[in-house]
Amino acid sequence: MSKRRGCLVAFFSRDKREVGYVWPVVFAVLVHVVVVMFSVINLESKDAEPEPSSIVHATLVSTETYTDQAQQANDNQVTSNVPSQPPEKTPPQEEPTPPSRPLEKAVIDQAEELAEARETQALEEARAKAEAQAQRRTEEAERRALEAAARETERAEQQAEEQRRREELARQEQEAEAQRRREEEQARQAQEAKEQRLREEKLARQAQEAEAQRRREEEQARQAQEAAEAERQRQLEGQAEAAADARQAEQAANSFIAIVRRAVEQAWLIPGGASDTMTATIQVRLGPSGEVLATSVAISSGDSAFDRSAIQAVEHVAPFTELRELSAEQQRSLRQFNLRFTPGDVR
Amino acid sequence: MNENSMSIPHLVMSASPVVQLVMLLLVLGSLLSWVVIFQRSFALNRANKAYDQFEESFWSGVDLNDLYRDIPADDARQGAERIFQSGFREFHRLAAKTGQVDTVLEAVQRSMRVAWSREEDRLNQHLVFLATVASASPYIGLFGTVWGIMGSFQSISMAQQATLATVAPWIAEALIATAMGLFAAIPAVIFYNRLSNSASRLLGKYENFAEEFYAILHRNLQGRDTTSS
Numbered sequence: 316m317s318k319r320r321g322c323l324v325a326f327f328s329r330d331k332r333e334v335g336y337v338w339p340v341v342f343a344v345l346v347h348v349v350v351v352m353f354s355v356i357n358l359e360s361k362d363a364e365p366e367p368s369s370i371v372h373a374t375l376v377s378t379e380t381y382t383d384q385a386q387q388a389n390d391n392q393v394t395s396n397v398p399s400q401p402p403e404k405t406p407p408q409e410e411p412t413p414p415s416r417p418l419e420k421a422v423i424d425q426a427e428e429l430a431e432a433r434e435t436q437a438l439e440e441a442r443a444k445a446e447a448q449a450q451r452r453t454e455e456a457e458r459r460a461l462e463a464a465a466r467e468t469e470r471a472e473q474q475a476e477e478q479r480r481r482e483e484l485a486r487q488e489q490e491a492e493a494q495r496r497r498e499e500e501q502a503r504q505a506q507e508a509k510e511q512r513l514r515e516e517k518l519a520r521q522a523q524e525a526e527a528q529r530r531r532e533e534e535q536a537r538q539a540q541e542a543a544e545a546e547r548q549r550q551l552e553g554q555a556e557a558a559a560d561a562r563q564a565e566q567a568a569n570s571f572i573a574i575v576r577r578a579v580e581q582a583w584l585i586p587g588g589a590s591d592t593m594t595a596t597i598q599v600r601l602g603p604s605g606e607v608l609a610t611s612v613a614i615s616s617g618d619s620a621f622d623r624s625a626i627q628a629v630e631h632v633a634p635f636t637e638l639r640e641l642s643a644e645q646q647r648s649l650r651q652f653n654l655r656f657t658p659g660d661v662r
Numbered sequence: 663m664n665e666n667s668m669s670i671p672h673l674v675m676s677a678s679p680v681v682q683l684v685m686l687l688l689v690l691g692s693l694l695s696w697v698v699i700f701q702r703s704f705a706l707n708r709a710n711k712a713y714d715q716f717e718e719s720f721w722s723g724v725d726l727n728d729l730y731r732d733i734p735a736d737d738a739r740q741g742a743e744r745i746f747q748s749g750f751r752e753f754h755r756l757a758a759k760t761g762q763v764d765t766v767l768e769a770v771q772r773s774m775r776v777a778w779s780r781e782e783d784r785l786n787q788h789l790v791f792l793a794t795v796a797s798a799s800p801y802i803g804l805f806g807t808v809w810g811i812m813g814s815f816q817s818i819s820m821a822q823q824a825t826l827a828t829v830a831p832w833i834a835e836a837l838i839a840t841a842m843g844l845f846a847a848i849p850a851v852i853f854y855n856r857l858s859n860s861a862s863r864l865l866g867k868y869e870n871f872a873e874e875f876y877a878i879l880h881r882n883l884q885g886r887d888t889t890s891s
Contacts, residue, residue, distance in 0.1 A: 334705040336697065343696030347689075350845070354670055574823050637822070 425511070429504055436500075440493055447486050454479055567641055571649060574637050583628035585658050586620045595622050595656045599629055603646070607633035613653055625656040673835040678813050684806030684839050688799055692846035695795040698788045699853040706860050709741055709785065713867060716742050720871075726750065726878075741781060741864075742871045749774040749872070753879055763883045770879055774872045781868055785861040789854060796850035803843020810836025 458475060466472060595616035600609045610626045638646055674685060720729065720742075730750045733739055739747055752773040756766045814832030821828050 334701055334708060336701055339697045339700035339704070342700045343693055346696050347693060577823050 425504075425507065432500060436493075436497060443489060443493070450482070454482075564642070564645055568645055568649060571635075571637055571641060571645075572652070575632075575635055575652075576654070578632040578635075579628050579654060582631040583656065584624055586618075586624050589618065589621050589624075589658050591658050593618060593621055593658060595625050597622075597625050597629060597654045597656065598651065599654060600651045601635060601638060601649070603638075605633075605635040605638035607635075616656075621656075625654070628656075629654065670838065673831065673838055676831075677810065677835045677838070681806045681810045681813075681836065681839055684802055684809070685842055688803055688806075688839070688842040688846050691795045691799050691802075692842070692849075695792055695846060695850045695853075698792050699849065699857070702788060702792075702857045703853075706785065706857060706864065709864055710860070712740070713742050713864065716746075717871065720746070730754075740784065742868050744781065745774050745777045745868060745872050746875060748777040749875060749879070757883070766883060767876070767880060771876060774876065778865070778868055778872060782865050785864060786858070789858050789861065792850050792854040792857070796847050796854050799843045799846040799850070800840075801843070803840040803846075806839025806843070807836045810839060 454475070458472075458479075461467060461472065461475065593616045594614070595612065596614040598611050598613040599607060602608050607630060610629050612622045612626070615622055638649065641649065674682070677685070730747065733743065733747055749770050752770045753766060756769050760766065810832065814829055814836060817832060818829055
């Protein structure tokens with residue numbers, strides 16, 4: 316009692332000279348926690364490695380074909396993706412450029428034509444003006460001559476005046492005509508330019524529409540491809556699942572057969588006179604709960620004692636209750652099987 | 663399924679009750695032994711430092727009466743200081759009462775021996791527990807393993823077909839007990855040796871100090887004896 320109290324005092328003591336137990340306890344717990352953590356972490360990393368089991372071979376074969384398929388599918392995907400992309404990509408960049416090139420040319424041609432027309436017009440005008448001026452000068456000279464002749468007659472003068480006025484009018488008319496013609500020409504040209512522009516716009520719009528259309532089509536194609544891809548993926552998964560199921564079933568069947576074989580092997584008392592090369596195949600039929608319904612010699616070894624010993628071994632081990640653990644389908648397939656007995660196998 | 667059934671927590675949980683009890687015992691032993699290891703390490707470290715300090719002040723040429731008076735009477739000291747205190751107290755009491763040198767020296771020696779033996783007891787405290795854990799826990803773990811293997815063989819006899827897969831978890835779970843026993847025992851052995859060694863070294867130092875102190879007192883009394891007679 317007193318010792319325990321002493322212990323307690325020491326435990327809670329804050330005496331400088333006596334070492335308490337609080338910190339040691341904390342440290343000790345810490346050490347253990349660290350060790351446990353390390354062991355857990357190590358085991359987790361070890362778990363990642365595939366563990367060898369007795370049916371590794373079967374598993375490996377099935378996964379090989381399965382992954383191969385997936386690989387092929389992936390390859391297909393890649394190859395189908397690679398060529399389909401470039402041809403779709405290249406045309407859109409070239410398409411908008413060709414229409415713009417002729418358009419430009421046309422515009423330039425037009426402008427040249429326009430300039431020529433304007434030049435010829437200007438020439439014509441200049442000629443007309445020169446003619447008019449010359450005429451006027453001759454007329455003036457005449458008039459001056461007439462005046463110098465001291466006005467032969469008022470009428471003549473008036474006539475000349477009139478004529479001059481008429482000519483002036485004609486000239487003005489001619490000028491107005493020329494002006495009008497020029498304006499008309501310009502208006503026509505403007506209209507033509509406008510039309511040209513409209514045409515260009517239309518072309519651009521059409522190009523744009525074509526682009527949009529193409530893009531839409533592309534999108535649709537891509538979606539279709541994706542859908543197909545998903546479908547394929549699903550199929551693959553389904554296949555994988557089916558493969559896994561099949562594998563499991565196969566494993567179960569394998570294990571059942573292994574159990575039966577081992578049990579029979581252990582129970583088999585090989586008759587003394589049997590040689591290693593003797594072989595007997597016994598057909599076994601099982602009931603639903605694993606009991607042996609019938610055994611018969613499928614292929615005899617030629618030695619009846621040997622055959623009998625094999626049948627006895629099977630009957631000795633029966634019933635095979637493990638059959639009940641399998642699924643109904645497997646049970647049906649495993650109801651009847653053959654067992655081959657060879658002494659060399661066992662020894 | 664396989665990785666789950668082979669993880670250590672799963673193995674411990676699925677072990678049989680006896681094996682679980684053994685594991686619990688071993689974990690407890692390991693925990694306590696580590697507590698002892700830390701506590702003793704700190705205590706011995708401190709005692710070593712305290713001894714160095716006291717030795718320095720003792721041999722610094724200070725008057726022993728002053729040194730004795732510096733230690734409060736009600737405050738029990740430890741280590742060499744305690745030996746010095748009890749020896750000097752005895753010397754004081756008897757030297758005043760009797761003039762016989764042999765009686766005084768004998769009483770001083772006896773009291774110092776008692777103090778030393780108390781110090782020995784204090785320094786070796788709990789080290790026995792460490793020794794017990796070090797020697798017993800492998801056997802305890804082995805017992806758990808043997809029990810687990812027995813269970814595994816029973817299960818094999820129950821099973822129709824004895825593959826490695828049916829036996830392996832049982833054996834692994836049984837072997838965990840041995841691993842735990844070794845885990846508890848190895849640090850206990852190492853630290854038991856280390857700590858008991860340093861404790862005995864410290865006790866040797868105390869003994870030397872007691873002898874030296876005894877020699878001083880003897881010289882002192884001898885001188886007084888010759889002057890008085």
